[in-house]
Amino acid sequence: MFSAGLALFYCVVEVGRNWLGPFTPHVEISRRLAALPVYAGYSLLRIALAYLLSLIFAVTYGYIAAYRPGAERFMIPLLDVLQSIPVLSFLPGVMLAMAALFPGRQLGVELGAVLLIFTGQVWNMAFSFYASLKSIPREMREAATIYRFNWWQRFIQIELPFATIGLVWNSMMSVAGAWFFLMACEQFGDFRLPGLGSYLQSAADNGDTRSIVLGIITMVAVIVMIDQFVWRPVIAWAEKFKMEQVESSSAPTSWVLDFLQRSRGVALFRKRAIRPLREQMVHYFARRQEVRTASPSESPSAMWFWRIVGIALLGGIGYAVVRVVLILTGLRASEFHQLGIGLLATFLRVNLTLVLGALWTIPVGVAIGFNPKLARIAQPLAQIAASVPATALFPVVLLVLIRLGGGLGFGSIVLLLLGTQWYILFNVIAGAIAIPTDLKEAANVFGIHGWERWRKLILPGIFPFLVTGMVTASGGAWNASIVAEYFHFKGQTYSTVGVGAMISAATDAKNFNMLLASTIALAAVVVTTNRLLWRRLYRLAETRYKLES
Amino acid sequence: MTEPIIRAQAVEKFYLQPDGNRIEVIAPVDLDVEPGKIITLLGPSGCGKSTLLRILTGLSKPSSGEVLWHGQPISSQNAGVSIVFQSFALFPWLTVLDNVEAPLEARGVPAMDRHKRALRILDTVGLDGFESAYPKELSGGMKQRVGFARALVVEPEVLFMDEPFSALDVLTAESLRNELLELWLSQKMPTKAIFIVTHNIEEAVLLADRVIVLGRNPARVRADFPIELTHPRDRKSPRFVELVDYIYKIMTQPDLALAVPGTTTTAQKPARQKYQMIPHARVGGIAGLLELLQDRGGKEDLYRLAEDLIMDAEDLLPIIEASVLLGFATLKEGDVEITAEGTHFAEADILSRKILFRQASLKHVVILQQIDSVLHAKNDHSISEEFFYDILDEHFSQDEVERQFETAMNWGRYAEIFDFDRESHRLILAEPVSEPHPPTITPVQP
Numbered sequence: 001m002f003s004a005g006l007a008l009f010y011c012v013v014e015v016g017r018n019w020l021g022p023f024t025p026h027v028e029i030s031r032r033l034a035a036l037p038v039y040a041g042y043s044l045l046r047i048a049l050a051y052l053l054s055l056i057f058a059v060t061y062g063y064i065a066a067y068r069p070g071a072e073r074f075m076i077p078l079l080d081v082l083q084s085i086p087v088l089s090f091l092p093g094v095m096l097a098m099a100a101l102f103p104g105r106q107l108g109v110e111l112g113a114v115l116l117i118f119t120g121q122v123w124n125m126a127f128s129f130y131a132s133l134k135s136i137p138r139e140m141r142e143a144a145t146i147y148r149f150n151w152w153q154r155f156i157q158i159e160l161p162f163a164t165i166g167l168v169w170n171s172m173m174s175v176a177g178a179w180f181f182l183m184a185c186e187q188f189g190d191f192r193l194p195g196l197g198s199y200l201q202s203a204a205d206n207g208d209t210r211s212i213v214l215g216i217i218t219m220v221a222v223i224v225m226i227d228q229f230v231w232r233p234v235i236a237w238a239e240k241f242k243m244e245q246v247e248s249s250s251a252p253t254s255w256v257l258d259f260l261q262r263s264r265g266v267a268l269f270r271k272r273a274i275r276p277l278r279e280q281m282v283h284y285f286a287r288r289q290e291v292r293t294a295s296p297s298e299s300p301s302a303m304w305f306w307r308i309v310g311i312a313l314l315g316g317i318g319y320a321v322v323r324v325v326l327i328l329t330g331l332r333a334s335e336f337h338q339l340g341i342g343l344l345a346t347f348l349r350v351n352l353t354l355v356l357g358a359l360w361t362i363p364v365g366v367a368i369g370f371n372p373k374l375a376r377i378a379q380p381l382a383q384i385a386a387s388v389p390a391t392a393l394f395p396v397v398l399l400v401l402i403r404l405g406g407g408l409g410f411g412s413i414v415l416l417l418l419g420t421q422w423y424i425l426f427n428v429i430a431g432a433i434a435i436p437t438d439l440k441e442a443a444n445v446f447g448i449h450g451w452e453r454w455r456k457l458i459l460p461g462i463f464p465f466l467v468t469g470m471v472t473a474s475g476g477a478w479n480a481s482i483v484a485e486y487f488h489f490k491g492q493t494y495s496t497v498g499v500g501a502m503i504s505a506a507t508d509a510k511n512f513n514m515l516l517a518s519t520i521a522l523a524a525v526v527v528t529t530n531r532l533l534w535r536r537l538y539r540l541a542e543t544r545y546k547l548e549s
Numbered sequence: 550m551t552e553p554i555i556r557a558q559a560v561e562k563f564y565l566q567p568d569g570n571r572i573e574v575i576a577p578v579d580l581d582v583e584p585g586k587i588i589t590l591l592g593p594s595g596c597g598k599s600t601l602l603r604i605l606t607g608l609s610k611p612s613s614g615e616v617l618w619h620g621q622p623i624s625s626q627n628a629g630v631s632i633v634f635q636s637f638a639l640f641p642w643l644t645v646l647d648n649v650e651a652p653l654e655a656r657g658v659p660a661m662d663r664h665k666r667a668l669r670i671l672d673t674v675g676l677d678g679f680e681s682a683y684p685k686e687l688s689g690g691m692k693q694r695v696g697f698a699r700a701l702v703v704e705p706e707v708l709f710m711d712e713p714f715s716a717l718d719v720l721t722a723e724s725l726r727n728e729l730l731e732l733w734l735s736q737k738m739p740t741k742a743i744f745i746v747t748h749n750i751e752e753a754v755l756l757a758d759r760v761i762v763l764g765r766n767p768a769r770v771r772a773d774f775p776i777e778l779t780h781p782r783d784r785k786s787p788r789f790v791e792l793v794d795y796i797y798k799i800m801t802q803p804d805l806a807l808a809v810p811g812t813t814t815t816a817q818k819p820a821r822q823k824y825q826m827i828p829h830a831r832v833g834g835i836a837g838l839l840e841l842l843q844d845r846g847g848k849e850d851l852y853r854l855a856e857d858l859i860m861d862a863e864d865l866l867p868i869i870e871a872s873v874l875l876g877f878a879t880l881k882e883g884d885v886e887i888t889a890e891g892t893h894f895a896e897a898d899i900l901s902r903k904i905l906f907r908q909a910s911l912k913h914v915v916i917l918q919q920i921d922s923v924l925h926a927k928n929d930h931s932i933s934e935e936f937f938y939d940i941l942d943e944h945f946s947q948d949e950v951e952r953q954f955e956t957a958m959n960w961g962r963y964a965e966i967f968d969f970d971r972e973s974h975r976l977i978l979a980e981p982v983s984e985p986h987p988p989t990i991t992p993v994q995p
Contacts (some may be wrong), residue, residue: 137636137638139634139635139636139638140638140640142603142608142632142634142638143632143634143638143699145608145625146606146608146625146630146631146632147631147651147652147655147699147703148625148626148652148655148656149651149655150655153651153654153655157640157643157651158640161640161642240641240642240683241641241642242641279660282654282657283657283659286654286655286656286657287657289655543971543972544972
């Protein structure tokens with residue numbers, strides 16, 4: 001215990017020294033083996049901080065959107081837009097801004113990284129919490145009212161438990177995505193941070209195969225450990241929050257959770273600390289409720305507070321819009337022209353990637369899904385492969401590509417594919433598994449084989465899953481384009497035509513107007529394609545191709 | 550006359566539509582909940598009885614009128630009421646004990662006291678030994694016992710129950726009803742009145758000291774009368790059967806105000822029906838009923854029919870109402886009798902049935918007549934579903950519009966009056982291939 005405490009103290013001091021220390025523009029990345037755990041620790045810390053921030057924000061946002069009258073109308077569409085904006089397009093802007101906010105301190109860049117990961121992972125969590133609150137059964141709410149539950153009791157005994165399962169799954173997705181962003185942040189140009197991402201980058205820079213392999217192994221090990229020590233136990237524990245009427249036969253289990261639940265130390269902690277604390281809360285809020293009942297309507301000062309918040313928000317948005325318009329009108333025609341070409345190039349590249357991804361994942365995914373034996377072997381392997389964030393591998397892939405003599409024009413597609421194919425693969429596997437055996441047997445009975453079988457059974461069957469996978473993959477690909485189209489490597493800059501490259505180049509050149517214009521253009525294109533294409537396909541999948549029981 | 554615990558004065562529920570049109574869900578109702586009684590509120594499905602229960606408990610506010618709790622305006626904070634819910638509404642992540650303790654926690658009862666009171670009430674409802682079980686480990690009957698325990702632990706003055714037995718199988722429901730009666734009669738609970746919402750006529754007569762029957766669209770009190778049979782009540786006794794029959798009569802004859810055999814009744818005059826409402830029955834159900842009637846010589850007592858089919862009034866009545874509406878059957882004195890058209894239909898083969906159904910529905914069902922005439926009048930013989938909603942929106946609440954739409958779709962497609970394209974949300978004139986001669990009925994404008 002004592003040594004653990006000492007170690008923790010050391011870590012805090014070390015992190016504090018580093019973060020509050022002066023800004024080091026060119027972080028020296030040591031490639032010694034002993035440095036790896038430290039780097040992994042830094043990366044983990046950033047992820048953990050960002051996740052904590054996301055969780056608090058998601059719950060607050062979802063709560064306000066669900067309950068404040070009038071808030072829902074603009075908070076949910078806003079969430080929708082924010083969710084579809086490629087976060088990495090903000091990476092350069094945020095990093096520059098944070099570095100300026102904390103001049104001469106490492107803290108700024110570190111906070112920038114945390115903030116970026118936060119913006120990458122928070123929206124789906126917020127939406128999940130909001131949707132859970134909205135779907136609490138009416139009778140359960142009425143029970144809470146008739147039994148005079150206070151605010152705290154509602155939150156702890158109904159809302160939070162009801163939202164837990166959705167939050168857990170979304171958290172897992174978000175954290176997986178966070179690694180992707182983190183790797184990009186750590187490798188980012190002038191602001192690179194000590195961490196696993198920069199370690200891999202530096203190893204690739206020097207063509208150090210041994211360090212590359214060690215780095216990737218560490219990466220996989222960290223991800224597997226998070227899975228075993230965090231997600232598995234949490235999923236097994238969250239099982240009790242399922243709204244089911246009968247007990248399911250195959251509940252997920254976790255040895256870590258079993259260990260914790262059997263541990264006497266944990267039991268003692270619950271009895272001595274948690275239970276008395278809970279009791280205190282119960283009485284505090286029950287007393288408050290009685291006082292509040294005397295004046296049930298909302299106090300005028302609270303109303304004014306919300307009004308002022310609303311006005312301030314509107315004012316801020318208005319000011320920002322004006323500034324943006326001013327900046328955009330200052331751009332030259334040639335720059336707009338350039339931007340158009342860049343957008344087109346990236347658009348084609350992203351969609352080519354999706355097509356390529358679908359072409360190989362559909363047959364493979366269906367083969368895996370239809371064959372349980374193959375699925376048992378292939379699925380865990382694919383999961384591990386997918387868990388390695390594509391951005392961590394970028395330097396390595398680039399190294400290989402350069403040795404083979406290919407340019408970034410082709411290379412960027414490989415890089416995009418690396419990051420997005422997994423989404424499609426997993427969804428296709430899930431879709432193939434979900435096709436009912438009856439339907440497959442019916443197809444056999446009527447002798448439907450070959451292409452006809454694909455057209456009548458398999459493709460319609462996996463369609464909703466395929467669309468889900470493609471939507472996610474499309475978002476991921478747009479995001480990745482920012483790091484895939486423009487790369488500093490071995491002191492040289494590799495780039496290809498595309499809006500992602502323009503964003504990165506504008507950052508390097510500190511051309512803020514161009515940075516802003518291309519970021520907005522990119523976000524606009526993504527939001528538009530989502531609305532025009534994916535949303536429609538999604539609806540089609542929901543209405544026509546849903547396999548209802 | 551004892552002072553009522555809850556007094557509802559002219560409570561009314563309506564929705565205002567953007568065009569100023571008022572959709573009335575509950576017509577002004579006066580209702581007292583007096584101590585010492587089990588009151589049951591009966592009514593057809595979707596008539597607003599659950600809404601009325603929520604207004605009486607202070608959960609939901611009436612659009613006009615007021616509800617008084619011992620003479621004071623009611624709120625969920627001052628009312629000493631509990632509700633037992635149809636879906637149990639237990640918290641699946643809490644153990645049985647924690648579920649029962651939760652209302653006490655809300656009132657700030659100290660841990661020891663909470664624990665003792667919860668255990669005592671669990672003992673009373675027969676859940677000894679299940680304290681640490683989770684709801685999902687329990688059967689439906691056990692779950693509803695937890696629901697009872699949670700409701701009783703706060704010692705409510707009035708216990709409200711919203712269809713408490715309708716999610717349970719017949720035998721479990723029966724035994725739970727008896728246990729409730731026993732608790733009530735032996736005065737093991739401090740509750741002064743019980744108010745049960747149900748659609749099960751027999752259940753109402755079995756439990757109630759006073760029965761209130763609600764009519765539909767909008768909800769209004771059709772009958773309100775005491776039952777003075779002693780407990781335990783014998784279902785076979787003539788008086789029991791008479792009462793059940795009487796309620797069936799009220800519920801199947803919307804415009805009828807009958808006197809209770811042997812007593813006087815205080816039925817309110819029904820409001821004038823504005824637009825024909827189709828009962829929510831599927832064609833298959835109607836056909837099944839007609840075949841059954843045919844088999845039984847063409848006439849049957851409603852109560853016997855419900856008992857033999859083990860169907861609730863809630864499920865059976867719409868089918869009967871639909872048959873009557875289509876002219877396939879008639880209702881008289883609680884008996885349902887098949888008509889000549891009905892016999893014809895029951896004996897016909899699949900294709901002829903469609904033709905007969907088509908003729909009957911174009912003759913009797915206003916909304917189908919309207920659709921048919923519009924489809925014939927239009928050049929492209931198709932119309933958006935919006936048209937349909939526009940007509941119905943003016944007369945029914947949102948939920949009711951959906952149900953009307955669904956039933957009309959079911960009938961109209963079966964009758965081959967139109968086809969419905971789900972993608973474009975349009976109704977398209979169907980070409981009835983199976984028809985020997987064109988329909989002789991000209992579309993009628995209402």
